[in-house]
Amino acid sequence: MGRKSLAVLMTVLAAGSTTGAAGQASPAFDxxxxxxxxxxxxxxxxxxxxxxxxxxxxxxxxxCRISEPAPQTSIEPVKAIEGRLGYGGNERRIAPFDWAVxxxxxxxxxxxxxxxxxxxxxLLTRWANAGALTSIEDNIAGSNTSAVFSLKRSxxxxxxxxxxxxxxxxVRADQRAKIDAWIGRLVTLADTNTGGRNRARxxxxxxxxxxxxxxNNHRYLRDLVNIMWGAASGNDERYRKGIARYRxxxxxMRADGSLPLETQRGSRALWYQNYALGxxxxxxxxAARQGHDLYxxxxxxxxxxxxxxxxLEGIERPRIVHPYAKANRLPGPGLDWREQDLRFTEPRGRWxxxxxxxxxxxxxxxxxxTRRLHKLLPGLFEDRPHxxxxxxGNASCLFMQP
Numbered sequence: 050m051g052r053k054s055l056a057v058l059m060t061v062l063a064a065g066s067t068t069g070a071a072g073q074a075s076p077a078f079d080x081x082x083x084x085x086x087x088x089x090x091x092x093x094x095x096x097x098x099x100x101x102x103x104x105x106x107x108x109x110x111x112x113c114r115i116s117e118p119a120p121q122t123s124i125e126p127v128k129a130i131e132g133r134l135g136y137g138g139n140e141r142r143i144a145p146f147d148w149a150v151x152x153x154x155x156x157x158x159x160x161x162x163x164x165x166x167x168x169x170x171x172l173l174t175r176w177a178n179a180g181a182l183t184s185i186e187d188n189i190a191g192s193n194t195s196a197v198f199s200l201k202r203s204x205x206x207x208x209x210x211x212x213x214x215x216x217x218x219x220v221r222a223d224q225r226a227k228i229d230a231w232i233g234r235l236v237t238l239a240d241t242n243t244g245g246r247n248r249a250r251x252x253x254x255x256x257x258x259x260x261x262x263x264x265n266n267h268r269y270l271r272d273l274v275n276i277m278w279g280a281a282s283g284n285d286e287r288y289r290k291g292i293a294r295y296r297x298x299x300x301x302m303r304a305d306g307s308l309p310l311e312t313q314r315g316s317r318a319l320w321y322q323n324y325a326l327g328x329x330x331x332x333x334x335x336a337a338r339q340g341h342d343l344y345x346x347x348x349x350x351x352x353x354x355x356x357x358x359x360x361l362e363g364i365e366r367p368r369i370v371h372p373y374a375k376a377n378r379l380p381g382p383g384l385d386w387r388e389q390d391l392r393f394t395e396p397r398g399r400w401x402x403x404x405x406x407x408x409x410x411x412x413x414x415x416x417x418x419t420r421r422l423h424k425l426l427p428g429l430f431e432d433r434p435h436x437x438x439x440x441x442g443n444a445s446c447l448f449m450q451p
């Protein structure tokens with residue numbers, strides 16, 4: 050598919066139906082209304098957030114210092130991202146790099162620790178010099194899906210953490226230029242269709258629940274990376290891709306707030322509703338920093354708040370997702386769709402799949418969904434900090450309010 054065809058397709062997807070609930074024509078979506086107003090700002094205003102962290106006093110270290118990563122010199126660059134077969138076939142060799150990015154950056158930003166900043170910039174410079182992550186390898190079935198997903202997931206953590214440190218006076222100009230060029234190259238590599246050998250000619254059929262990796266949370270992640278790098282670099286075209294994808298997500302959403310391509314996934318229906326929500330919240334946060342309110346976007350009653358409400362209702366009463374989960378499409382490790390896997394509500398090793406709640410609750414402290422989070426999941430507020438790649442890294446350090 051050529052560049053012109055892709056551009057047309059994105060416009061069609063973003064616009065969706067031009068007919069409202071009452072059958073009246075509604076204006077087509079105009080992405081040109083959205084531009085980057087604060088280049089370099091991604092998830093946080095650096096000065097504003099540092100002032101907020103100051104109010105935490107000695108607690109800042111507890112929030113922003115998660116743990117000690119492996120020494121950055123021991124984290125060898127991974128140049129070729131290998132594609133693997135099967136559920137969860139992601140590139141695990143990148144995991145130490147992802148964790149170090151999150152740990153070093155949060156410490157350097159939140160506490161001002163010079164050793165952490167030096168380790169962070171040295172790690173990124175070394176990987177940039179090695180051309181790390183610049184080669185995508187299909188798996189033996191000819192699919193690039195898992196390899197590209199691994200790259201996108203790393204970029205979702207790398208971009209905002211680099212943006213938080215990039216303008217620190219201790220970062221050398223040559224490091225800044227080298228790392229910027231490398232990340233820009235990776236973003237271009239990640240912005241691609243996924244799937245089998247015919248992926249270049251694919252027509253995305255999201256409404257029919259086909260071609261899912263180009264329409265579901267994988268696609269949200271692709272355009273989360275785009276909007277983040279658009280905001281970081283001042284690239285309006287990339288920034289608008291994230292805005293357009295957010296709008297597509299609302300159009301995909303059912304009236305009850307469930308996301309069809311996520312909730313069809315058997316025992317992990319609610320798991321993927323939550324995972325997709327994390328990316329949509331992070332897209333909305335990135336847009337908010339540029340003065341655009343996606344949280345307030347409502348398409349025929351469908352909004353991000355409605356999707357959060359459905360998730361919380363599902364955690365309390367999992368049977369509400371059964372009519373969708375019984376499709377059992379790409380269910381993952383669970384075989385019985387009636388037994389919903391709710392382990393996403395708990396820490397998963399170093400990461401927490403509900404880290405997105407930090408940004409959401411900070412922005413909407415009095416919302417009914419926030420009150421319900423406090424009631425349903427008190428452990429979320431006792432076990433900080435929370436970190437996830439797809440919510441910008443250490444979300445507690447970035448978003449939690451005193």
